[in-house]
Amino acid sequence: MCESPTARTSCCALTDADLRGVYDRLVDVGMAAPGAELARDVVACPGADTCNLGVTQSRGLAEAIGESLEEAGLAETGGVRVNISGCTNSCGQHHVADIGFFGAERRAHGTSAPGYQMLLGGHLGDMQVDFGEKATKLPAKRAAEAVVRVVGRFAAEREAGEVFARWLARSGGARAVGETLADLDDLPAPDAAPDLYVDYGETGPYVAEIGESECAT
Numbered sequence: 581m582c583e584s585p586t587a588r589t590s591c592c593a594l595t596d597a598d599l600r601g602v603y604d605r606l607v608d609v610g611m612a613a614p615g616a617e618l619a620r621d622v623v624a625c626p627g628a629d630t631c632n633l634g635v636t637q638s639r640g641l642a643e644a645i646g647e648s649l650e651e652a653g654l655a656e657t658g659g660v661r662v663n664i665s666g667c668t669n670s671c672g673q674h675h676v677a678d679i680g681f682f683g684a685e686r687r688a689h690g691t692s693a694p695g696y697q698m699l700l701g702g703h704l705g706d707m708q709v710d711f712g713e714k715a716t717k718l719p720a721k722r723a724a725e726a727v728v729r730v731v732g733r734f735a736a737e738r739e740a741g742e743v744f745a746r747w748l749a750r751s752g753g754a755r756a757v758g759e760t761l762a763d764l765d766d767l768p769a770p771d772a773a774p775d776l777y778v779d780y781g782e783t784g785p786y787v788a789e790i791g792e793s794e795c796a797t
């Protein structure tokens with residue numbers, strides 16, 4: 581074990597003989613799947629699962645997005661980062677992601693539903709930061725489909741070497757792309773679409789509860 585930060589480099593250096601053991605440890609904690617820097621590498625804060633400030637289950641949405649991208653054959657698309665926060669705080673760094681979401685309560689038919697605000701075009705560069713701009717609001721259970729559509733368009737329409745932000749600008753910007761997703765921003769009555777009123781990982785109707793505690797991160 582490292583005893584000091586200055587000793588970290590030399591005492592933690594890995595050799596080829598260590599790799600098998602490291603890989604086995606990553607398998608044990610569910611972190612061995614490849615995909616860093618690809619679309620399937622969705623980042624999420626703890627969300628309402630463990631954070632008292634969270635209003636949505638951001639980790640559940642991250643899992644759903646990963647699965648939907650896999651099913652659509654888009655999981656290995658490079659050059660697009662998806663980040664999710666379970667509330668307006670930015671622990672999931674949604675504001676600097678190509679595709680960002682923050683959790684927000686939706687109201688329809690006199691009741692609450694889990695939802696997200698989708699942002700597009702955030703970017704963390706070496707010399708400047710661009711915050712994502714609002715694209716559309718969505719029911720939580722339709723956010724994964726929105727990601728599949730946007731990533732699908734980006735993969736099909738981008739020019740050689742084109743980054744997401746440039747493609748987005750060429751496509752009319754966040755609001756214009758968001759308008760192509762407007763049909764997903766629909767909340768039928770609860771008896772017609774009960775799943776839209778239950779968040780990921782929950783079994784009962786959605787309730788936007790915020791506790792008196794600090795951020796989980």
Ligand code: SF4
Nearest residue numbers: 625631634666667671
């Ligand atoms: S406070 Fe931070 S960790 Fe908690 S839900 Fe909001 S963004 Fe996520």
